[in-house]
Amino acid sequence: MPNFTQIIEEMKEAQQQGNDNALDTVRKKYIEALSEYTGRNTICYYSSFLKNGQQPNIDITDRDKNYFMATVCGMDSSKGLDLLLHTPGGSVTAAESIVHYLNAIFDGDIRAIVPQISMSAGSILACGCKSIVMGKQSNIGPFDPWIQGLSCHNLLEEFQKASDRIKMAPHEQALWNKIIEKIPPTLLLRCEHAIEMASLIVKKWLTSNMLKDQADKEQNAENIVSLLNNPSHTKDHGRHIHMDDAAEMGLIIEKLEDDQDFQDLVLSVHHSFMITLDNTTISKIVENQIGACMVAQAK
Structure with missing residues (x-):
């Protein structure tokens, strides 16, 4: 050819x-x-x-x-x-x-x-x-979702990191507040829902089609989703x-x-x-x- x-x-x-x-x-x-x-x-x-x-x-x-x-x-x-x-x-x-x-x-x-x-x-x-x-x-x-050009996982992780640092080092509160103030609470909720939705969608398709004949299809689908919807594993959305x-x-x-x-x-x-x-x-x-x-x- x-x-x-x-x-x-x-x-x-x-x-x-x-x-x-x-x-x-x-x-x-x-x-x-x-x-x-x-x-x-x-x-x-x-x-x-x-x-x-x-x-x-x-x-x-x-x-x-x-x-x-x-x-x-x-x-x-x-x-x-x-x-x-x-x-x-x-x-x-x-x-x-x-x-x-x-x-x-x-x-x-x-x-x-x-x-x-x-x-x-x-x-x-x-x-x-x-x-x-x-x-x-x-x-x-990876299919980890993004909203408004930002990684949903990263936004949630950054918010959690800021919250944890404020608890551990109260003298850093002013610094971390500047970061938290840039993240609207409604955006965090949208991020949580987007991550959950993407995982549910892919798991549903995998168990109903690609993996449907496998005895452990639920666990296998969960494993695939946990890897493809997880920047901690893939490190970059463009991986x-x-x-x-x-x-x-x-x-x-x-x-x-x-x-x-x-x-x-x-x-x-x-x-x-x-x-x-x-x-x-x-x-x-x-x-x-x-x-x-x-x-x-x-x-």
Whole structure:
């Protein structure tokens, strides 16, 4: 199968032959080839966050539900779904709603494929599937929630640290009060609820789908959640969790390298999307193997 450079040349050749939609033509060809090889439906969810992480329409939002509704239309749901994910994350509740919708359509027969990166709420999407396909280059990430650009865990930890220091060293009260005054009490409560909600959502999906046949599914799900929703373990919200680490946590991981033809097809699809995003003003694409394609523009 072609590598990144060869796909660029293929697109250039199509343009030279007068194909005004060369990017779309090549991308669709590889999506169709992947779906034909697996015998499964394929939906690709791609964000241009690596090109510009500050542009609009790159995160997971409720708007995406409409994109999935459009791309699911006309599919034979009995064939299951392969969901290719490339996203920085976004709304936890939007991810929950998307997982609920897709699992209802495909009766839980969804396989997440992460060719490169699916972070934060993107990891929640992956955890809602029956398995996650990852290669040596693939990463998921922690899903510890943030509010107003701040880590919920860190806010609660800082407030607790300030409270403890005031008790232990009353002479430092004036210093720590300045920190406490910047944290509205309602924000702390929202943080507690957000952390609890994220954990409950992921544990529910894991026990009802990915881990459902395991005798100790409750404990295994709890362990996964305790690691992915815990900055004390991951240290950074942007921490890249690789294939072997994800499997060690207890997630059901399929190795992309186990099937060379499958790997070539997945990476060809991935490269064609990355080339499209790098050479257009598109910020997000949701596309399937039967020709439906929904896009959001960065401008």
